[in-house]
Amino acid sequence: xxxxxxxxxxxxxxxxxxxxxxxxxxxxxxxxxxxxxxxxxxxxxxxxxxxxxxxxxxxxxxxxxxxxxxxxxxxxxxxxxxxxxxxxxxxxxxxxxxxxxxxxxxxxxxxxxxxxxxxxxxxxxxxxxxxxxxxxxxxxxxxxxxxxxxxxxxxxxxxxxxxxxxxxxxxxxxxxxxxxxxxxxxxxxxxxxxxxxxxxxxxxxxxxxxxxxxxxxxxxxxxxxxxxxxxxxxxxxxxxxxxxxxxxxxxxxxxxxxxxxxxxxxxxxxxxxxxxxxxxxxxxxxxxxxxxxxxxxxxxxxxxxxxxxxxxxxxxxxxxxxxxxxxxxxxxxxxxxxxxxxxxxxxxxxxxxxxxxxxxxxxxxxxxxxxxxxxxxxxxxxxxxxxxxxxxxxxxxxxxxxxxxxxxxxxxxxxxxxxxx
Amino acid sequence: xxxxxxxxxxxxxxxxxxxxxxxxxxxxxxxxxxxxxxxxxxxxxxxxxxxxxxxxxxxxxxxxxxxxxxxxxxxxxxxxxxxxxxxxxxxxxxxxxxxxxxxxxxxxxxxxxxxxxxxxxxxxxxxxxxxxxxxxxxxxxxxxxxxxxxxxxxxxxxxxxxxxxxxxxxxxxxxxxxxxxxxxxxxxxxxxxxxxxxxxxxxxxxxxxxxxxxxxxxxxxxxxxxxxxxxxxxxxxxxxxxxxxxxxxxxxxxxxxxxxxxxxxxxxxxxxxxxxxxxxxxxxxxxxxxxxxxxxxxxxxxxxxxxxxxxxxxxxxxxxxxxxxxxxxxxxxxxxxxxxxxxxxxxxxxxxxxxxxxxxxxxxxxxxxxxxxxxxxxxxxxxxxxxxxxxxxxxxxxxxxxxxxxxxxxxxxxxxxxxxx
Numbered sequence: 020x021x022x023x024x025x026x027x028x029x030x031x032x033x034x035x036x037x038x039x040x041x042x043x044x045x046x047x048x049x050x051x052x053x054x055x056x057x058x059x060x061x062x063x064x065x066x067x068x069x070x071x072x073x074x075x076x077x078x079x080x081x082x083x084x085x086x087x088x089x090x091x092x093x094x095x096x097x098x099x100x101x102x103x104x105x106x107x108x109x110x111x112x113x114x115x116x117x118x119x120x121x122x123x124x125x126x127x128x129x130x131x132x133x134x135x136x137x138x139x140x141x142x143x144x145x146x147x148x149x150x151x152x153x154x155x156x157x158x159x160x161x162x163x164x165x166x167x168x169x170x171x172x173x174x175x176x177x178x179x180x181x182x183x184x185x186x187x188x189x190x191x192x193x194x195x196x197x198x199x200x201x202x203x204x205x206x207x208x209x210x211x212x213x214x215x216x217x218x219x220x221x222x223x224x225x226x227x228x229x230x231x232x233x234x235x236x237x238x239x240x241x242x243x244x245x246x247x248x249x250x251x252x253x254x255x256x257x258x259x260x261x262x263x264x265x266x267x268x269x270x271x272x273x274x275x276x277x278x279x280x281x282x283x284x285x286x287x288x289x290x291x292x293x294x295x296x297x298x299x300x301x302x303x304x305x306x307x308x309x310x311x312x313x314x315x316x317x318x319x320x321x322x323x324x325x326x327x328x329x330x331x332x333x334x335x336x337x338x339x340x341x342x343x344x345x346x347x348x349x350x351x352x353x354x355x356x357x358x359x360x361x362x363x364x365x366x367x368x369x370x371x372x373x374x375x376x377x378x379x380x381x382x383x384x385x386x387x388x389x390x391x392x393x394x395x396x397x398x399x400x401x402x403x404x405x406x407x408x409x410x411x412x413x414x415x416x417x418x419x420x421x422x423x424x425x426x427x428x429x430x431x432x433x434x435x436x437x438x439x440x
Numbered sequence: 441x442x443x444x445x446x447x448x449x450x451x452x453x454x455x456x457x458x459x460x461x462x463x464x465x466x467x468x469x470x471x472x473x474x475x476x477x478x479x480x481x482x483x484x485x486x487x488x489x490x491x492x493x494x495x496x497x498x499x500x501x502x503x504x505x506x507x508x509x510x511x512x513x514x515x516x517x518x519x520x521x522x523x524x525x526x527x528x529x530x531x532x533x534x535x536x537x538x539x540x541x542x543x544x545x546x547x548x549x550x551x552x553x554x555x556x557x558x559x560x561x562x563x564x565x566x567x568x569x570x571x572x573x574x575x576x577x578x579x580x581x582x583x584x585x586x587x588x589x590x591x592x593x594x595x596x597x598x599x600x601x602x603x604x605x606x607x608x609x610x611x612x613x614x615x616x617x618x619x620x621x622x623x624x625x626x627x628x629x630x631x632x633x634x635x636x637x638x639x640x641x642x643x644x645x646x647x648x649x650x651x652x653x654x655x656x657x658x659x660x661x662x663x664x665x666x667x668x669x670x671x672x673x674x675x676x677x678x679x680x681x682x683x684x685x686x687x688x689x690x691x692x693x694x695x696x697x698x699x700x701x702x703x704x705x706x707x708x709x710x711x712x713x714x715x716x717x718x719x720x721x722x723x724x725x726x727x728x729x730x731x732x733x734x735x736x737x738x739x740x741x742x743x744x745x746x747x748x749x750x751x752x753x754x755x756x757x758x759x760x761x762x763x764x765x766x767x768x769x770x771x772x773x774x775x776x777x778x779x780x781x782x783x784x785x786x787x788x789x790x791x792x793x794x795x796x797x798x799x800x801x802x803x804x805x806x807x808x809x810x811x812x813x814x815x816x817x818x819x820x821x822x823x824x825x826x827x828x829x830x831x832x833x834x835x836x837x838x839x840x841x842x843x844x845x846x847x848x849x850x851x852x853x854x855x856x857x858x859x860x861x
Contacts, residue, residue: 035496069516075456077523084526087534088519091512095490098509102498105505113508117538118583139583162539162560 021186022054022144026154026176030193031250032096033063042103043254044191045149049109051258054144056183058154058176059100061092066169082127086156086166090116093153093172101151111149114139116156116164121175123157123165130157130165132174132237135182152179173234181241188243189265190230191250196266197222197229199432200284204420207433211282213267216245218282221375221409235268242270280385281376281430284423285409288416290320291343292369292401294335295350297361300327304358308334311353317342321371321404321413334360335402337413340367369401370419373411374426386410392429398422442607443475443565447575447597451614452671453517454484463524464675465612466570470530472679475565477604479575479597480521482513487590503548507577507587511537514574514593522572532570535560537577537585542596544578544586551578551586553595553658556603573600594655602662609664610686611651612671617687618643618650620853621705625841628854632703634688637666639703642796642830656689663691701806702797702851705844706830709837711741712764713790713822715756716771718782721748725779729755732774738763742792742825742834755781756823758834761788790822791840794832795847807831813850819843 025048027041041059049055069088073080097113104111119139123130143150154172157165167174173190180188195210197219202208214222216239223232229247238245248265298304305324312319322336338346347365355363379385389410393400398421402413414422427433446469448462462480470476490509494501518534525532537544540560544551564571575593578586588595594611601609616631618640623629635643637660644653650668659666669686719725726745733740743757759767768786776784800806810831814821819842823834835843848854 035493038497072456072516072520073523076459076520077527081523081526084519084522084534087522087536088516091515094512094515095493095509098505099493099497101508102494102502102505105502106498113505115508115585118585164536164539 020052020054022056022183023048024056024058024176024180024183024185024188026058026172026188026190027060027250028172028192029060029063029065031191032059032061032100035099038096038099038103039107040254041100041250042107042109044250045104046107046109047255048258049149053258055149056140056144056179056185057100057149057151058172058179059093059096059151060154060172061096065092065095083163086127086130086164089166090153090156090164093155097151097153101149104149104151109149110147111151112143113151113153115153116175117158117162119152119179121152121157121178123159123167125159125161125163125165127163127165129168130159131233132157132167132178135178137182140179140183167233170231171233173231174237177234177237177241177243177245180243180245181237186244187262188238188245190234190245190247192229192247193249193251194229194247195249195251195264196247197283199282200423200427201286204423205284205427205433208427209432209435211266213269214282215377216268216270217408218375218377219268221373221406222283222285230268238268239270244269280378280382281374281432282378283375284426284430284432285373285375286419286423287371288419289340290337290369290371290413291340291365291367292335292337292413293343293346293350294333294364294366295355295360295362296333296364297331298334299359300330300332305334307358308350308354309336311349312336312338312346315345315349317346317349321402321411323402323404337369337371337402343367368416369413370416370422371411371413372419372422372426373409374430375409377408379408379410388429389426392425393422396421396425441473441475443477443604444469445477445479445597445601445604445606445609447479447593447609447611448481448671449593449613450481450484450486452612453480453482453521456520459517459520459524460528461675462521462671463528463530465671465677466525467528467530468676469679470570474679476570477561477565477600477606478521478570478572479593479600480514480517480572481575481593482517486513486516504584507548507551507585510587511574511577511585514576518572518574522570525570525572530570531568532572533564534572534574536574537596538579538583540573540600542573542578542599544580544588546580546582546584546586548584548586550589551580552654553578553588553599556599558603561600561604588654591652592654594652595658598655598658598662598664598666601664601666602658607665608683609659609666611655611666611668613650613668614670614672615650615668616670616672616685617668618704620703621844621848622707625844626705626848626854629848630853630856632687634690635703636798637689637691638829639796639798640689642794642827643704643706651689659689660691665690701799701803702795702853703799704796705847705851705853706794706796707840707844708792709840710761711758711790711792711834712761712786712788713756713758713834714764714767714771715754715785715787716776716781716783717754717785718752719755720780721751721753726755728779729771729775730757732770733757733759733767736766736770738767738770742823742832744823744825758790758792758823764788789837790834791837791843792832792834793840793843793847794830795851796830798829800829800831809850810847813846814843817842817846 101111101113154175245268398418522532522534575596666689
């Protein structure tokens with residue numbers, strides 16, 4: 020009689036037949052004796068349709084009104100799923116975000132959850148109902164509808180699981196878990212049975228798009244056991260089998276896990292490098308450069324400043340490739356002359372490769388193995404950045420697949436981890 | 441600086457371009473100095489799309505979940521309209537029913553409005569904003585979303601106008617007002633400048649589908665000045681001209697109006713007649729017959745019991761034609777034998793024609809002119825039913841157009857009413 024939260028994405032909710040399948044899967048878990056809360060996304064394509072409609076009216080849509088419009092996608096989903104459950108004899112009730120309520124701040128289109136009231140949901144669970152709650156949305160303290168940003172339903176599900184102190188939050192997706200790296204590049208990539216939330220955080224932010232990064236942060240903050248698993252298995256698969264499938268995001272650094280120094284190789288092709296050459300090496304220069312970029316609402320990822328040579332230095336950083344042109348324009352217009360730099364060079368032909376692993380903390384030599392492996396393949400490293408549990412390098416993009424395959428093998432990820440479940 | 445409520449139907453909200461036109465029209469009124477509240481319906485076709493989706497999941501959709509789903513149509517509309525207003529420089533804010541809140545009872549899919557809180561809307565109006573409120577929907581005291589039934593946005597608009605004590609509620613439609621009868625049948629039909637709400641009530645219930653009947657009831661109960669007018673005029677038409685167009689539903693029986701005895705000829709082809717012959721003429725028979733019909737959830741309109749002949753009587757009533765077959769089955773199964781009637785005869789080939797007019801109260805001779813007119817055209821009257829301000833007859837359906845034309849002429853409706861206008 021555990022309390023379980025299921026989350027289903029837009030693809031799982033993409034048609035009447037698929038919604039029926041979701042209902043059958045939830046019914047299987049209900050029949051196994053669990054108290055069930057389900058958080059579905061909008062039907063696939065619906066949110067994009069609504070945004071397109073809004074943009075036709077107003078190219079830069081008013082954020083409050085955009086949230087008003089976009090929240091309807093999930094509202095339709097919860098109604099349909101509750102009906103699908105009832106039609107197979109499972110008592111169910113649907114709630115939109117404000118009905119729970121899921122309280123957020125007022126940052127329309129990217130609101131953050133503040134509190135979730137569990138009273139109404141608990142009363143329904145006590146009455147034996149499956150509770151279907153709209154993901155992606157909430158309500159601010161003035162009663163305005165808010166949304167959490169794209170992929171926000173993951174965050175909703177984890178936050179609801181935290182508020183209800185659920186046993187586990189199951190995120191159903193079209194992949195069957197988290198892999199050591201992208202199997203399209205490395206066929207030997209293995210699914211991880213477990214991954215720590217810190218590792219997941221690094222992998223999510225590095226482009227493994229299995230789970231929204233804020234959902235991972237929530238899982239970490241509130242220690243919600245969260246499992247990523249496939250929605251493509253039969254809906255009547257026995258619960259005791261399904262409960263062990265996919266990848267579990269954990270908080271214990273158990274002994275087995277420590278044996279694997281590195282959990283995965285993440286990568287990102289969507290960044291570009293900007294280098295400003297011959298920047299005078301004096302205080303305040305970095306903030307002048309990055310201040311101009313921030314003012315233009317451009318996100319920066321890696322930042323490197325080289326050793327000063329004869330009073331000037333080269334300053335490099337990476338941005339999303341679709342911000343590259345604009346970033347260069349901003350720098351030329353607002354920064355280059357005033358700081359007396361020589362040149363601004365944009366390079367979209369780069370890729371970022373990262374090795375991630377909680378075990379790195381207690382193991383020396385990860386960096387040297389990584390650099391040696393790349394050197395042996397003749398791959399030049401352009402930038403390096405490190406954190407406690409990851410090392411990222413920027414290389415020429417044509418070497419990306421080669422680098423990922425070489426590192427995957429060098430760190431032994433193609434072999435089952437000893438003792439790992 | 442009057443407070444004005446505008447209501448726009450699904451056709452007016454049917455495309456991005458049309459929504460822009462609605463915004464322009466509201467902006468024209470705003471620029472003329474009025475405080476504006478706007479109640480739009482869902483975009484044309486949207487509610488039907490949502491109902492079809494729900495029926496695919498559950499052929500008899502759960503009413504609560506159906507309302508959850510259908511309420512999204514108007515929620516999208518208000519967001520889009522508020523954006524369209526902002527995009528032309530008119531400050532605006534949208535609200536769904538629960539945000540106002542529009543409180544209703546819990547009769548899902550056909551809820552009735554109980555109270556409307558005006559505090560939030562007034563604050564926005566005071567701040568100079570146009571307030572866009574979702575029609576068709578509300579919230580019950582437990583916080584469940586409800587809808588008012590098809591055409592419910594008319595009722596929302598009138599109820600909101602009543603709650604805000606608005607100067608006038610303008611219902612924009614694809615016709616330009618209420619006519620003396622259907623111009624497709626009588627080309628000489630004239631638009632009425634004014635009609636009393638009692639007349640409107642009779643005409644609405646008799647099939648003039650300009651305005652939802654519950655909206656008319658609300659207008660009558662709270663004495664809301666309501667105007668039906670065209671949404672097809674240019675959106676920048678001067679307010680002083682538009683404010684006098686269409687048909688105003690009034691409460692004063694002013695002197696001009698009394699000169700017109702009859703305001704209009706209404707008709708309905710969608711009813712069928714059921715006659716039960718040789719019914720024993722004893723107490724309780726009528727309730728036995730109509731009780732069985734009511735149990736089957738079939739609505740009855742006219743009811744006639746003939747003079748008793750030799751202890752038996754013929755009993756006739758009308759039902760919606762699409763209920764005819766089921767009504768006959770119910771009567772044969774449950775009533776005929778037990779009351780000892782001879783035969784049950786269904787006749788779909790009938791039509792109902794009604795003359796409606798508040799002036800009828802103080803004028804004798806309306807009935808005799810009506811019956812004489814029909815007799816002169818050789819039209820046999822099968823049933824007669826009267827109320828204070830209308831007389832309805834059932835005739836063979838093939839005579840419908842002839843009867844409407846003859847009555848329209850006989851009551852002088854093709855001539856402009858003296859002094860009216």
